[in-house]
Amino acid sequence: xxxxxxxxxxxxHQHFRERQEEVVDAILSHQDLLMILPTGGGKSLCYQLPxxxxxxxxxxxxxxxxxxxxxxxxxxxxxxxxxxxxxMQSLEESQxxxxxxxxxxxxxxxVAPERLMNEYFLTxxxxxxxxxxxxDEAHCVSEWGHEFREHYRMLSQLKTSFPTTAIAAFTATATxxxxxxxxxxxxxxxPKIVTGSLFRDNLTITAKHRQSDGRKQxxxxxxxxxxxxxxxxxxxxxxxxxxxxYLKKSGYNAEAFHAGLPNEVKKRVYHDFVSxxxxxxxxTIAFGMGIDKSNIRYVVHMSLPKTLENYYQExxxxxxxxxxxxxxxxxxxxxxxxxxxxxxxxxDTPYKQHAYDKLTTIARFxxxxxxxxxxxxxxxxxTIAPCVDKCDNxxxxxQQSIDxxxxxxxxxxxxxxxxxxxxxxxxxxxxxxxxxQRILTNGHDHLSVYGIGGDMSRAQWLTVAxxxxxxxx
Numbered sequence: 310x311x312x313x314x315x316x317x318x319x320x321x322h323q324h325f326r327e328r329q330e331e332v333v334d335a336i337l338s339h340q341d342l343l344m345i346l347p348t349g350g351g352k353s354l355c356y357q358l359p360x361x362x363x364x365x366x367x368x369x370x371x372x373x374x375x376x377x378x379x380x381x382x383x384x385x386x387x388x389x390x391x392x393x394x395x396x397m398q399s400l401e402e403s404q405x406x407x408x409x410x411x412x413x414x415x416x417x418x419x420v421a422p423e424r425l426m427n428e429y430f431l432t433x434x435x436x437x438x439x440x441x442x443x444x445d446e447a448h449c450v451s452e453w454g455h456e457f458r459e460h461y462r463m464l465s466q467l468k469t470s471f472p473t474t475a476i477a478a479f480t481a482t483a484t485x486x487x488x489x490x491x492x493x494x495x496x497x498x499x500p501k502i503v504t505g506s507l508f509r510d511n512l513t514i515t516a517k518h519r520q521s522d523g524r525k526q527x528x529x530x531x532x533x534x535x536x537x538x539x540x541x542x543x544x545x546x547x548x549x550x551x552x553x554x555y556l557k558k559s560g561y562n563a564e565a566f567h568a569g570l571p572n573e574v575k576k577r578v579y580h581d582f583v584s585x586x587x588x589x590x591x592x593t594i595a596f597g598m599g600i601d602k603s604n605i606r607y608v609v610h611m612s613l614p615k616t617l618e619n620y621y622q623e624x625x626x627x628x629x630x631x632x633x634x635x636x637x638x639x640x641x642x643x644x645x646x647x648x649x650x651x652x653x654x655x656x657d658t659p660y661k662q663h664a665y666d667k668l669t670t671i672a673r674f675x676x677x678x679x680x681x682x683x684x685x686x687x688x689x690x691x692t693i694a695p696c697v698d699k700c701d702n703x704x705x706x707x708q709q710s711i712d713x714x715x716x717x718x719x720x721x722x723x724x725x726x727x728x729x730x731x732x733x734x735x736x737x738x739x740x741x742x743x744x745x746q747r748i749l750t751n752g753h754d755h756l757s758v759y760g761i762g763g764d765m766s767r768a769q770w771l772t773v774a775x776x777x778x779x780x781x782x
Contacts, residue, residue: 312337315361316354319387326351328505332477333359336441339475341497343447343488345689346505348481348625349603353380356443356477360416361389365438369419371445372458375579377419379601384417393419394430410437426463431470439474442467444495447478448618451490452660468496481625482618485690507621507682507691511628512636514681515701516674518769519639523611524552528559530609530637531589537606538582541591542623544612544647552611553591563589566596594619603630609637613644616667617674617688640675641768642775676772678702716765716773723758727751737762737770 312333316322325333328346332355335342346352360367371377377393384391392406392415409415424430444450449458467476476495483491492500520526527541541556543549546567556563564578564587581587583602590596594614608627614620620638628634645668652664674684681700686693696703723736731739738745739753742760753759762770 310361312358312362315358319361319389320354320358322354326354328503329355332356332503335501335503336475336477337362339441340501341476341499342501342503343478343480343483343491343497344503344505345480345483345488346503347507347509348622349509349629349631350481350505352445352479352481355479356441357384357389357417360440363440365413365440366410366415367417367440367443368425368434369417369443369445370422370425370464371419372421372449372461373446374421376445376601377421379583381417381419383601389417390415391417391419394424395421396424407433413438422458422460422464426460426466435470439471441475441477442471444476444478447480447491447495448483448487450478450494451483451487462494465494465496468498482622482689484618484688487618504691506693507686507689508693508696509625509628509682510696510699511631511633512624513633513699514624514636514638516638516640516676516681517701518766518772519612519641520766520769523639524555526637526639527552527609527611528556530607531556531561534607534635536588538585538602538604539589539607539609540596540605540623540626541589541609541611542594542614543591544593544644546593548611549591549593553589556589556591561589562587563591566590566592568593594623600626602626604632605629605634606632607635607637609639611639613638613640613648613671613675615648615671617671617685618667620671620674621685621689638675640672641766642771643768645672645775676775678706716762716770719758719762720770720773723756723762726756726758727753733771733774734767737767737774740770741765741767 310318312330316325327350328344329351332342332344336356336359344352344355356367356369369377374395374397377395381391381393392409394403394406406415410418444464449461450464476497478491478495478497480491488502517526531539541552543552546569549565549567553563553565564581566575566578578587578590582590583600605627608624610620610623614623624636627636648668649665652661652668655661655664670688674681677684680695680703682696683693698704719740720736723740727736727739735747739748739756739759740762742763748754
């Protein structure tokens with residue numbers, strides 16, 4: 310069968326999607342390549358299809374067991390010979406798969422990087438007819454990426470052991486620095502770089518200042534969405550459990566997911582979510598990478614993500630079926646303070662400044678008035694026009710600017726009327742109508758600005774102050 314016939318017979322598609330055929334052709338010509346395509350853009354097909362047109366086995370390196378398992382099951386259901394090797398299998402199961410590989414009965418083999426770079430396994434692979442290697446989630450190779458993994462560093466040895474075998478690397482997100490690092494670390498030879506458009510036109514992006522703990526905003530947002538699937542990202546394991554409990558008490562079908570849960574609980578929550586038995590998963594970022602669920606209708610962040618790369622990849626889990634999806638980011642100045650404290654504890658290396666820079670980027674993105682899709686595209690070296698109606702800033706171009714201007718005027722007025730002799734937190738307390746004894750003793754409860762900012766949280770006022778300081782700078 311030719312590639313068009315395989316596309317229809319095994320994958321059920323009449324036509325290739327954006328840049329897919331170009332990548333398939335490059336792989337068939339045994340060329341090293343790096344493909345950057347948003348989550349849900351169809352990266353897997355790009356290496357699965359040509360594998361069926363080649364005589365040997367394709368080795369796919371992936372960081373997640375759950376993702377590998379789901380893809381192997383899906384391939385097998387489509388009549389494609391696929392298998393995975395992991396530490397979870399018995400010796401007998403592993404030996405049976407190795408025997409099938411020797412007999413050339415497997416077209417796609419999925420392995421974790423630590424298994425691949427095992428000396429015994431590398432020697433075993435040298436005796437097999439390997440079509441090419443696939444490095445999935447390739448940003449994990451780069452220490453400048455947002456999910457660097459130590460085991461991925463060892464993949465630099467692949468070209469040494471298999472100098473004539475092509476490597477195809479895939480990721481949803483990579484800045485120009487990360488792209489160069491991936492190509493360098495994997496020793497790709499004159500690689501073809503293929504980049505898809507970063508604009509997800511079915512995704513509406515919204516960011517709001519978090520009010521208090523954000524739970525009322527979250528509940529209101531979920532109520533507007535209706536009974537559909539969604540992911541809520543929280544900062545800590547404790548928060549995932551408390552927010553999930555809050556949602557359950559509010560009548561929602563929600564479960565918590567984080568790395569500290571027992572394996573059987575994680576498997577159950579994952580299965581129930583994928584099979585639509587659970588509507589909402591409240592999770593740390595341990596959940597979602599490579600999840601095989603296309604009908605997620607919304608993603609909520611209860612606090613500021615570490616980087617714009619993290620954020621873009623996480624919201625990319627919504628709307629993978631091409632239908633409309635919504636994202637909501639709730640943030641405050643307290644998030645920035647908290648994340649800066651973690652970076653402060655890092656050793657003084659070039660990466661530390663890199664982490665500060667990335668935090669500044671995501672903070673400015675959250676509080677910006679520019680088109681959110683355009684900002685994301687620009688960060689990843691893409692150029693697009695404003696989205697017009699797919700982000701809050703384009704839908705309400707004047708709203709945020711007016712609100713911030715009014716708040717800034719109130720803040721400056723309060724600073725002036727308290728004689729510019731008080732700290733910022735004190736001024737914010739005056740604006741919010743605090744009954745603190747100092748304020749009453751100073752008579753500042755009689756000022757015209759006293760209590761006029763009670764509709765905003767302390768964190769929101771501190772964010773306004775941050776914006777004013779930026780303007781001063």
